[in-house]
Amino acid sequence: MSVPEFLEAQHPLVRSLSQESDRQLVRDFQQNPAEGKYFTAIFCRYGGLTYVLIRNMARAALQTDYLFARVWRNIFFELTHLEVGEAEGAIADEFSLQTWIxxxxxxxVNQEEAPSIESVQYALNAASPPLWCYLQTALDRLPALHRLVLVLAQTFHWSEPRILGFLEAEGQTTSREALAQIQSEAYRRLIEAIPEDIQIIYFDAPLLQAPETAEAPTFG
Structure with a gap:
């Protein structure tokens, strides 16, 4: 099984950071939470090696992809609080982002039980880990009803009548027109919560500014 090719590594926004040190990339990521290119650059630097490591420890290809995404989701959140220090030179050698990753x-891999192949919902070719991380973060920022409707429609591909029936069963009676408005508002808020540079890297353009050329994100 070959190592996946992460095309985002060739994007100009990511390539422009190729000369940055690991330490600087981590600091930039921590200091600029509204920009996703720094985490994407870190992922592109170590994603391939991490994939090989996980592949050698996992039992099946789909489990490898799932664990790979989970690893990078954990890294995404833990990087926010990672202490890398300010010094350069000899002291800087004490910090190894590669070893930490x-x-x-x-x-x-050792502590998390891999799910059965049948239950794996993540597909690496559908969403690279950086996009997945920022998409999940954006979803978490939505109001509960907006998030529920969006996930039911995009992840589980429920029809409009089924969503309406589910909401009614949960005591949230609404009309088709209102549901359409909720979905539209949820999508708009979701896109606004995704860093603009992530939209450019993965969709070639900010989604709300160029809907005719950008592909809408999907979940799951």
Whole structure:
């Protein structure tokens, strides 16, 4: 099984950071939460090696993809609080982002039980881990009803009547027109919560500004 090709590594926004040190990339990521290119650059630098490590420890290809995404989701959140220090030179050698990432990968694989192949919902070719992380973060920022409707429609592909029936059973009676408005508003809020540079890297353009050329994100 070959290592996936992460096309985002060739994007100009990511390539422009190729000369940045690991330490600087982590600091930029921590100091600029509204920009996704720094985490994407870190992922592109170590994603392939991490995939090989996880592949050698997992039992099946789909489990590899699932664990790979989980590892990078954990890294995404833990990087926010990672102490990398300010010094350069000899002291900087004490910090190894590669070692830290590899340790996180090994810990996740050893401690987290891999799901059965039939139950895996994640597909690497549908959403690279950086996009998945920022998409999940954007979903978490939505109001509960907006998030529920969007996930039912996009992840589980429920029809409009089925969503309406589910909401009614939960005591949330609404009309088709209102549901359409909820879905439209949920999508707009979701896109607004995704960093603009992530939209450019993965969709070639900000989605709300160029809906005719950009492909809408899907979940699951």
């Amino acid at each position: 590899f340790n996180k990968a090994a810990l996740c």
